Amino acid sequence: MKKNSKIEYKSKEENAFSLSTGDLMAGLLFIFILLLMGALLQVQEKSEQDEEIVKRYDQIKTQLYIDLQDEFKEDLTVWRATIDSTLCIRFQEPSMLFDEGLDELKPNFKVILNDFFPRYIAVLSRPQYKDNIVEIRIEGHTNSNGDYYSNMKLSQDRTRAVLQYCFGLMKKKDVNWLRGLVTANGLSSSHLILTKDGHEDKNLSRRVEFRVRTNAEKHLEDIADKRFNRKKND
Structure with a gap:
């Protein structure tokens, strides 16, 4: 037991x-x-x-596009210009911009810029947009005629001429703000305009564009990087 x-x-x-x-x-x-x-x-x-950030900045970009359309809708046809949802304003009539091979602004283009640029900056500097803009790009483009490197220099000289002329239209306080944002970018024939059948439109390829980059792009890039890193570490 x-x-x-x-x-x-x-x-x-x-x-x-x-x-x-x-x-x-x-x-x-x-x-x-x-x-x-x-x-x-x-x-x-x-x-x-992240979704809220994307939505917020997408709304800002969309509203800026609407406001630019409203501001210039009466002028675009006269200027032979277009605006699209990427916030690109394209001046696409080369005969109004520069003489072939030269970087001096033609009188007609100066008249257009006299009207366009101060109004353009007035829209961009509105309180709802001013702190969200990280770059205002002036881009010069050529067609594929001639030497690529010579066209690169020509397009750069032209954008610098446009930038200098536009700054001369503004008050000093506005120039101080713009110096931190406006860039002049000569791109030669690297971004050609193509027809529907894939051939170069040599006339439209010769153009000047004004582009706005908002911090929406920066936030979207940051979000994409974070998501990529999370997946990589999982």
Whole structure:
């Protein structure tokens, strides 16, 4: 009898130990589940925040496009210019811009810029846009005629001439703001305009463009980088 009692007592001790280990494992599993749920909630909240940022800046960009359209809708046809949803205003009548091979602004283009540029900056400097603009690009483009490198120099000289002339139209306080934003970019024949059948439109390829970059692009790039890094680390 005594021997059986010892065996029974020992068995109870082992069962008690087993229960304690089981409880410990269950507790650890519960903690793990809580941590996992917390991490998933953080990912979901971050994703929702990213979507809100994308939506907000997309709305700013869309509204800026609408306001630029409203401002210049009566003038675009006269200027032989277009505006698209990428916030690019394209002056596409080369005979009004520069003489072939030269970087001096033609009188007609000066008249256009006299009217266009101050109004353009007035829209961009509105409170809802001013802090969201990171670059105003003046781009010069040539067609594929001639040497690529010579055309690069020509397009750069032309954009600098446009920038200098436009700055001369503005008040000093506006110039101080614009110096941190406006860039002159000569692109030679690297961005040709093509017809529907894929051939170069040599006339339209010779053009000057004004482009706006908002910090929407920067935020979208940051979000894309974060998502890529998260996937890479998973």
